[in-house]
Amino acid sequence: MMRMLSCKEASMLLSQSQDRSLGWLERLALRIHLGLCDGCRNFRRQLEIIRNVVRRYRER
Amino acid sequence: MSASDDPDLQQYRPYLLRYAMLQLRDREQAEDAVQETLLAALAGSAQFSGKSSRKTWLTGILKHKIIDTMRRNAREQPLAAGDEETDAGAIGAMFKEDGHWTEFPADWGDPERAFENSKFWEVFELCAKIMTPRIARAFMMRELMELTTEEICKELAVTPTNLWVMLHRARLSLRECLEVKWFGGAGR
Numbered sequence: 001m002m003r004m005l006s007c008k009e010a011s012m013l014l015s016q017s018q019d020r021s022l023g024w025l026e027r028l029a030l031r032i033h034l035g036l037c038d039g040c041r042n043f044r045r046q047l048e049i050i051r052n053v054v055r056r057y058r059e060r
Numbered sequence: 061m062s063a064s065d066d067p068d069l070q071q072y073r074p075y076l077l078r079y080a081m082l083q084l085r086d087r088e089q090a091e092d093a094v095q096e097t098l099l100a101a102l103a104g105s106a107q108f109s110g111k112s113s114r115k116t117w118l119t120g121i122l123k124h125k126i127i128d129t130m131r132r133n134a135r136e137q138p139l140a141a142g143d144e145e146t147d148a149g150a151i152g153a154m155f156k157e158d159g160h161w162t163e164f165p166a167d168w169g170d171p172e173r174a175f176e177n178s179k180f181w182e183v184f185e186l187c188a189k190i191m192t193p194r195i196a197r198a199f200m201m202r203e204l205m206e207l208t209t210e211e212i213c214k215e216l217a218v219t220p221t222n223l224w225v226m227l228h229r230a231r232l233s234l235r236e237c238l239e240v241k242w243f244g245g246a247g248r
Contacts, residue, residue, distance in 0.1 A: 006159025015228040019209050042165040049171045054203040
C-alpha cells in the first residue's frame with residue numbers, strides 16, 4: 001500500500017521532473033495525487049508557464 | 061574597427077544585455093560581459109561557421125563570459141552560504157503543517173495574453189529581482205542558460221539534492237510573486 005503524497009511532496013516531485021527523470025513509483029504516486037488535487041495540477045501548469053516565461057523574456 | 065561599430069553585431073546587443081542582466085543582476089558586469097562577447101566575436105568571426113545562427117553563436121560566447129564573471133565573483137565575494145535548512149524553511153513556509161498549500165495555486169489561464177503585455181514583463185523583472193541571489197543564480201543557470209544540472213552542481217559545488225531544493229525554492233518564489241502580482245488578479 002502506497003502512502004498518499006502531500007502537496008508539499010507532490011510539488012517537490014513536479015519541480016524535480018523538470019531537472020531529472022522520475023522513477024516509476026514517483027510517477028505513479030504523482031499521478032494519483034494529481035488526480036485528486038486541483039492545486040497541484042495548477043502548479044504543474046504553472047511550472048511549464050514559468051519555464052516559458054524565461055525563454056520568452058530572453059527572446060523578446 | 062571596434063565591435064561597437066559593427067552594425068551586424070550591434071543589433072544583438074539589447075538581446076545579449078537582457079540575457080546577461082538576468083543572470084548577473086549587475087548592470088556594469090552585464091555590460092562588460094556583453095562588450096567582451098562582441099569583441100571576441102569580432103576577433104573570431106572567421107571561426108563562425110554559419111552552421112548555427114549568429115545569435116546562437118554569440119549566446120554561446122556570452123555564456124562563457126558570464127560563467128567567468130560568476131567565478132570571479134565567487135572568489136572575490138562569496139554569496140552568503142545557503143544551507144539546506146534555510147531552503148527547506150523557505151519551502152516549508154509555503155505549506156501548512158499537514159503538507160497542504162498555504163495558498164492554493166490558481167489557474168493562470170492562457171499565458172499568451174500576459175506575454176503580449178509589456179506590463180507583464182515589468183512584473184517578471186521585479187519577481188526575478190526579489191529572489192534570493194543564491195537561489196536566483198541557480199535558477200537562471202538552469203532556465204536562462206539552460207545548463208544541465210550536472211554542470212550547475214559542478215559550478216556551484218553543490219550536490220544534486222541541494223540543487224533540486226534550490227530550484228524548487230526558486231520556482232515557488234517566482235510562482236507566488238507572479239500569481240500575486242499578475243495572474244491572481246490585477247494584471248490579468
